Amino acid sequence: xxxxVQQLVNGLTLGSIYGMIAIGYTMVYGIIGMIxxxxxxxxxxxxxxxxxxxxxxxxLFAGVPVVLALLVMMIVAMLTAALWNWTIEKVAYRPLRGxxxxxxxxxxxxxxxxxxNFIQVTQGPRNKPIPPLVSSVYDVFGIxxxxxxxxxxxxxxxxxxxxxxxxxxxxxxxxxxxxxxDRKMAALLGIxxxxxxSVTFIMGAALAAVAGTMYLMYYGVVVFxxxxxxxxxxxxxxxxxxxGSLPGAVLGGLLIGLIESLWSAYFSIDYKDVxxxxxxxxxxxxxxxxxxxxxxxxxx
Amino acid sequence: xSGPLLQVKSVETYYGNIRALGGVDxxxxxxxxxxxxxxxxxxxxxxxxxxxxxxxxxAGSVIFExxxxxxxxxxxxxxxxxxxxxxxxxxxxxxxxxxxxxxxASLDNLKYFDEDVEKIxxxxxxxxxxxxxxxxxxxxxxxxxxxxxRALMARPxxxxxxxxxxxxxxxxxxGIFEAIKKLNKEQGLTVFLVEQNAFGALKLSxxxxxxxxxxxxxxxxxxxxxxxxxxxSAYLEGGRH
Ligand SMILES: Nc1ncnc2c1ncn2[C@@H]1O[C@H](COP(=O)(O)OP(=O)(O)OP(=O)(O)O)[C@@H](O)[C@H]1O
Ligand SMILES: [Mg+2]
Numbered sequence: 001x002x003x004x005v006q007q008l009v010n011g012l013t014l015g016s017i018y019g020m021i022a023i024g025y026t027m028v029y030g031i032i033g034m035i036x037x038x039x040x041x042x043x044x045x046x047x048x049x050x051x052x053x054x055x056x057x058x059x060l061f062a063g064v065p066v067v068l069a070l071l072v073m074m075i076v077a078m079l080t081a082a083l084w085n086w087t088i089e090k091v092a093y094r095p096l097r098g099x100x101x102x103x104x105x106x107x108x109x110x111x112x113x114x115x116x117n118f119i120q121v122t123q124g125p126r127n128k129p130i131p132p133l134v135s136s137v138y139d140v141f142g143i144x145x146x147x148x149x150x151x152x153x154x155x156x157x158x159x160x161x162x163x164x165x166x167x168x169x170x171x172x173x174x175x176x177x178x179x180x181x182d183r184k185m186a187a188l189l190g191i192x193x194x195x196x197x198s199v200t201f202i203m204g205a206a207l208a209a210v211a212g213t214m215y216l217m218y219y220g221v222v223v224f225x226x227x228x229x230x231x232x233x234x235x236x237x238x239x240x241x242x243x244g245s246l247p248g249a250v251l252g253g254l255l256i257g258l259i260e261s262l263w264s265a266y267f268s269i270d271y272k273d274v275x276x277x278x279x280x281x282x283x284x285x286x287x288x289x290x291x292x293x294x295x296x297x298x299x300x
Numbered sequence: 301x302s303g304p305l306l307q308v309k310s311v312e313t314y315y316g317n318i319r320a321l322g323g324v325d326x327x328x329x330x331x332x333x334x335x336x337x338x339x340x341x342x343x344x345x346x347x348x349x350x351x352x353x354x355x356x357x358x359a360g361s362v363i364f365e366x367x368x369x370x371x372x373x374x375x376x377x378x379x380x381x382x383x384x385x386x387x388x389x390x391x392x393x394x395x396x397x398x399x400x401x402x403x404x405a406s407l408d409n410l411k412y413f414d415e416d417v418e419k420i421x422x423x424x425x426x427x428x429x430x431x432x433x434x435x436x437x438x439x440x441x442x443x444x445x446x447x448x449x450r451a452l453m454a455r456p457x458x459x460x461x462x463x464x465x466x467x468x469x470x471x472x473x474x475g476i477f478e479a480i481k482k483l484n485k486e487q488g489l490t491v492f493l494v495e496q497n498a499f500g501a502l503k504l505s506x507x508x509x510x511x512x513x514x515x516x517x518x519x520x521x522x523x524x525x526x527x528x529x530x531x532x533s534a535y536l537e538g539g540r541h
């Protein structure tokens with residue numbers, strides 16, 4: 001039982017990270033109907049930005065408080081990733097809007113390769129380690145919960161609450177949802193659709209960058225290929241939860257995290273990815289729109 | 301400001317290579333109610349949307365308050381206070397009635413929302429009952445009311461209505477026409493509307509235009525058009541509603 005709960009905690013931690021990345025996939029899909037394949041690399045870029053900030057900070061001010069360091073890492077990572085995502089939307093995706101469906105998809109794959117190669121060239125191909133930032137571990141009824149895990153889960157919960165609030169309760173969120181549901185009508189009501197789409201890319205990138213920072217802190221390394229596997233898993237999470245649905249992305253992320261850690265704990269760690277994708281396949285056979293996704297037909 | 305509020309000058313609009321409007325001239329003066337009638341596919345909705353820059357006219361010009369808006373992006377045209385209840389109503393299906401109305405008031409950042417929404421609810425009490433229902437689940441008539449209400453929430457200088465009576469019960473249509481008249485009389489709201497219900501629309505309007513195959517073929521005061529034999533046979537056959 002303790003072992004099981006332990007795995008739940010681990011899975012929840014991992015799932016939080018996937019969930020934060022998945023939101024970027026699902027929001028962009030919702031608003032312009034494309035899969036931003038470069039999103040995983042935005043996450044990886046966030047990790048690198050955080051690492052560089054950490055190295056700069058510690059070399060400039062020895063003994064900087066960890067909380068402060070983490071905060072600065074997160075903010076700079078968010079800004080860097082947001083700037084990048086904003087730029088690729090503007091220069092690479094926007095001109096293709098309205099052209100045939102595969103064009104932006106292919107471009108997104110190109111952007112993904114470009115970004116990971118850029119990091120490989122400038123940062124080197126090897127794992128980049130970071131010294132353990134937080135190492136406390138607490139024992140709660142025989143379950144060990146690390147401070148890292150608490151931070152990740154708490155940061156995720158706070159950010160998702162803010163995010164939920166923005167999307168559901170603010171004029172910006174309303175404009176985003178309106179643009180998603182009927183772009184032409186939104187424009188007729190005075191909504192600057194291009195700007196709204198830009199903001200969506202910025203928000204998705206910022207969350208991915210936080211996920212990247214958390215990932216770096218959790219595993220202690222980052223490498224240029226990190227955009228791929230976690231990226232694909234987060235994308236899977238978005239599809240599993242129902243692409244286009246925000247709660248779906250979070251739910252999908254948590255589920256994938258849980259499946260992965262429970263499978264590794266009880267079965268074979270080598271097959272954890274196979275298990276994840278099998279479950280995705282099964283869900284999609286029985287519910288093609290994902291767990292919380294809405295079916296395609298709807299009375300409008 | 302002298303001159304008409306809206307001037308459409310020799311406007312041509314295309315869908316790909318198909319010409320939907322072939323040199324249309326229309327004027328709407330401040331404080332007027334003007335209607336546009338014509339058969340299905342004549343280009344009425346295209347004209348309404350061209351005024352809002354979606355699609356943009358390929359030739360000719362659209363002038364609003366003396367300013368050329370032909371090449372202006374749609375959202376900037378909306379900010380000049382041209383509001384439209386478009387063809388097909390275009391209610392946001394996964395937003396509540398209330399949120400749809402909030403979207404209508406986006407321009408002023410909801411500054412006058414509380415005050416204005418009460419007016420809309422007085423006009424359409426049905427919407428008040430349904431505030432928290434999702435737009436996509438409203439009946440056709442309720443969606444029509446919401447679409448008009450949403451356009452009014454923008455505090456428009458020019459209100460464009462594309463078939464406001466479509467799908468509504470005669471009593472509600474009467475109510476809507478009366479409401480339009482009232483807004484026009486009391487607040488000087490300028491209205492340009494497309495109608496299939498030519499009789500009711502011409503009676504309501506100061507002036508009217510008849511469109512055939514992407515061109516305006518006739519225009520005149522509401523009374524003149526109502527009395528015109530061609531108009532009578534083409535659009536008023538079957539008599540009064
Ligand atoms: N998006 C489009 N793509 C191609 N052709 C279009 C498009 N929209 C309209 N058309 C064509 O342009 C012409 C004018 O259409 P429009 O919708 O303006 O007519 P309408 O007068 O509003 O008709 P109705 O009374 O049926 O609403 C029609 O022949 C129509 O088929
Ligand atoms: Mg029409």
